Amino acid sequence: MHSPLPPSDTAPNFDPCDLYRDCTLCPRMCHANRYVRTGICGCGPEIRAARAALHFWEEPCISGQDGSGAVFFSGCTLKCCYCQNYPISRGEVGKAISQERLEEIFLELQDQGARNIDLITATQFLPSILPVLEKVRPKLHIPIVYNCGGYERVETLRMLEGYVDVYLPDLKYFSSDKAKKYSGAPDYFQHASAAVEEMIRQTEKPVFDENGILVRGTLIRHMVLPGQKEDSIRLLGWMAENLPKGGFLLSLLSQYTPFFKAAEHPQINRRLTSYEYGKVLDAALELGLDTGYMQERSSAREEYTPPFDLEGL
Numbered sequence: 001m002h003s004p005l006p007p008s009d010t011a012p013n014f015d016p017c018d019l020y021r022d023c024t025l026c027p028r029m030c031h032a033n034r035y036v037r038t039g040i041c042g043c044g045p046e047i048r049a050a051r052a053a054l055h056f057w058e059e060p061c062i063s064g065q066d067g068s069g070a071v072f073f074s075g076c077t078l079k080c081c082y083c084q085n086y087p088i089s090r091g092e093v094g095k096a097i098s099q100e101r102l103e104e105i106f107l108e109l110q111d112q113g114a115r116n117i118d119l120i121t122a123t124q125f126l127p128s129i130l131p132v133l134e135k136v137r138p139k140l141h142i143p144i145v146y147n148c149g150g151y152e153r154v155e156t157l158r159m160l161e162g163y164v165d166v167y168l169p170d171l172k173y174f175s176s177d178k179a180k181k182y183s184g185a186p187d188y189f190q191h192a193s194a195a196v197e198e199m200i201r202q203t204e205k206p207v208f209d210e211n212g213i214l215v216r217g218t219l220i221r222h223m224v225l226p227g228q229k230e231d232s233i234r235l236l237g238w239m240a241e242n243l244p245k246g247g248f249l250l251s252l253l254s255q256y257t258p259f260f261k262a263a264e265h266p267q268i269n270r271r272l273t274s275y276e277y278g279k280v281l282d283a284a285l286e287l288g289l290d291t292g293y294m295q296e297r298s299s300a301r302e303e304y305t306p307p308f309d310l311e312g313l
């Protein structure tokens with residue numbers, strides 16, 4: 001099931017961490033030599049993380065009763081003005097950890113009963129994480145979940161083929177203007193749409209274990225933003241038209257909270273209304289996107305953000 005590392009078309013002495021010398025891991029393709037300076041994501045060559053602990057606030061098929069084994073990595077390739085994890089996405093909070101320590105963390109989470117290893121915003125550290133996944137695989141008996149903002153390069157995702165069992169990407173915007181305004185990434189849809197197609201290609205149809213935990217598949221998250229329901233509906237239309245029916249799950253999120261710098265954008269500086277969410281949900285159902293999760297509006301609470309206190313690192 002797992003493919004070997006390095007990929008067969010690379011030189012035998014290929015060290016994945018060489019990719020940090022001229023970094024093109026994400027669509028920013030900023031070519032930073034991260035041994036000399038940080039890239040746009042705010043990261044150098046060392047793995048940094050802010051928390052590794054059981055996490056109970058993912059979708060039921062990810063967290064289950066026992067929790068996912070969530071590792072929150074520092075830094076991010078997106079710049080969302082409403083980021084709920086901004087202390088870590090801006091790289092302000094985080095601790096450098098070695099590859100050896102990351103391997104131990106994965107095994108400790110498994111020992112604690114985690115249903116999976118939930119890699120949260122890991123792309124900027126992939127060259128360091130892939131060898132750890134390769135090494136730990138004989139000892140790890142739970143799925144690897146790749147939890148990301150969807151702003152990924154297909155070429156980078158291909159390095160993950162065979163290592164990731166479940167993809168958990170966001171699909172945030174259809175509109176380039178909105179992606180630019182709210183996440184600083186006008187090419188978001190171009191990359192994220194190709195990325196989710198690649199993820200679905202790798203994982204194929206969702207597979208659950210006897211406890212209802214997703215052990216293989218792609219679960220696409222879309223958070224409806226206030227005042228943006230038309231963009232959400234266009235995005236859902238694209239999914240219905242272009243993604244294989246039954247080939248993925250959809251989680252339609254309503255818990256938007258105007259964190260961080262959302263106050264700079266009056267259109268999204270409020271909570272979502274039931275009317276807005278209902279309209280988007282109706283559209284999803286009309287389009288046949290009925291496999292997945294919807295949320296109660298009352299679930300918009302700040303408890304979804306765990307403390308980034310370096311627990312478990």
Ligand code: SF4
Pocket residue numbers: 023024025026027028029030031032034038039040041042043077123124
């Ligand atoms: S991962 Fe970071 S350093 Fe690499 S291309 Fe993206 S923003 Fe630049």
